[in-house]
Amino acid sequence: MDTFLRRWRRAQEELGRQGVDHLLVTHSSDFYYLTGLPIKASERITGLLLSADGAARLILPHFELARVPKALQAEVDVHTWEETDDPLRRIADLVGKSNTKMAVSDQTWSVFLVGLQDRMPGGAWVSGARILTPLRAVKDETEIRLLREAQQKAEVALGNLLARGLAGKTERQAAAELVTLRQEAGLDTAGSVGIVGAGPNGASPHHLNSDRVIQKGDAIVIDFGGGHHGYRADITRTPHVGPPSAEFAEVYEKVRRANAAAFAAIRPGVTCASIDAAGRKVIDDAGYGAYFTHRLGHGIGLDGHEEPYILAGNETVLHAGTTFSDEPGIYLPDKFGVRIEDIVVVTGTGADSLTTFPRELQIID
Ligand code: ZN
Ligand code: ZN
Numbered sequence: 001m002d003t004f005l006r007r008w009r010r011a012q013e014e015l016g017r018q019g020v021d022h023l024l025v026t027h028s029s030d031f032y033y034l035t036g037l038p039i040k041a042s043e044r045i046t047g048l049l050l051s052a053d054g055a056a057r058l059i060l061p062h063f064e065l066a067r068v069p070k071a072l073q074a075e076v077d078v079h080t081w082e083e084t085d086d087p088l089r090r091i092a093d094l095v096g097k098s099n100t101k102m103a104v105s106d107q108t109w110s111v112f113l114v115g116l117q118d119r120m121p122g123g124a125w126v127s128g129a130r131i132l133t134p135l136r137a138v139k140d141e142t143e144i145r146l147l148r149e150a151q152q153k154a155e156v157a158l159g160n161l162l163a164r165g166l167a168g169k170t171e172r173q174a175a176a177e178l179v180t181l182r183q184e185a186g187l188d189t190a191g192s193v194g195i196v197g198a199g200p201n202g203a204s205p206h207h208l209n210s211d212r213v214i215q216k217g218d219a220i221v222i223d224f225g226g227g228h229h230g231y232r233a234d235i236t237r238t239p240h241v242g243p244p245s246a247e248f249a250e251v252y253e254k255v256r257r258a259n260a261a262a263f264a265a266i267r268p269g270v271t272c273a274s275i276d277a278a279g280r281k282v283i284d285d286a287g288y289g290a291y292f293t294h295r296l297g298h299g300i301g302l303d304g305h306e307e308p309y310i311l312a313g314n315e316t317v318l319h320a321g322t323t324f325s326d327e328p329g330i331y332l333p334d335k336f337g338v339r340i341e342d343i344v345v346v347t348g349t350g351a352d353s354l355t356t357f358p359r360e361l362q363i364i365d
């Protein structure tokens with residue numbers, strides 16, 4: 001509970017600093033971050049209302065109160081609502097005065113936000129990310145350990161998949177096999193199919209798996225994740241079935257160098273944009289700049305994609321404890337794609353890779 005209380009205090013300090021009265025967080029990774037309660041998205045609102053004056057209130061359906069651990073109930077004002085109540089009215093009443101400034105968590109459904117806006121016509125509304133992003137972007141030791149463990153489990157699954165060989169399987173079959181291997185490794189795979197893009201299909205960075213049969217001469221972009229106590233894994237490797245062409249080997253090497261150059265540029269105090277630029281320069285200099293069509297990376301934690309995003313224009317400065325992906329790629333239409341994705345953490349002096357899977361080209365069966 002101490003971890004959560006510390007996060008509440010920090011959020012409340014941030015509210016005060018930014019002149020916002022309340023932060024409402026409904027079912028989402030933000031809610032999990034602040035309570036440890038894995039509440040599923042539902043038309044019945046559950047919310048944590050943190051206030052600049054120090055108040056902390058939990059609003060939830062009365063019949064679900066038994067889910068809330070006693071330790072949490074002891075720290076918060078619990079406001080349960082009955083099926084026939086108007087819970088949004090209750091929240092508006094709790095907030096009180098009509099000209100309140102409210103921050104609302106980003107993943108709050110519009111049915112709740114619009115309903116609240118109707119009930120609080122004098123309210124001012126800002127994104128909850130203003131309060132929570134600076135907190136969530138700096139992971140504590142436990143979070144970094146869980147992210148590392150998630151990544152290790154993904155590596156076990158990937159190693160087992162590659163060892164079995166992929167030629168003769170369809171992309172869908174390979175992805176299904178990988179789901180089983182991820183589960184065997186201890187990852188939660190709910191809602192994450194993974195990408196298996198073979199041959200020319202790999203040139204579409206977010207390829208939808210097809211019935212294409214993987215064959216000798218294919219490069220295969222394999223990108224997947226999974227959950228571990230809520231924290232996400234994310235890894236991409238591009239193995240090649242049988243010996244590669246000279247062109248593929250060259251492109252692969254450029255991507256590998258871009259991944260390494262980005263990693264080498266990471267340290268506290270530098271901007272997200274500078275990391276993207278360091279990786280992109282390698283690919284630009286090699287003449288493939290037009291074929292690196294996405295950002296270099298994204299933050300990762302309780303969400304697979306979260307702040308900070310590693311791309312041109314993002315002048316956000318990195319702090320120790322921030323975790324994100326380093327995933328340059330080159331995608332040659334009708335030929336193949338190459339992406340290498342690691343998860344890294346900013347340390348006191350540089351960076352540490354949570355991903356240890358070999359980055360050198362792997363030739364598989
Ligand atoms: Zn992606
Ligand atoms: Zn990925």
Ligand code: ZN
Binds near residue numbers: 327
């Ligand atoms: Zn990623």
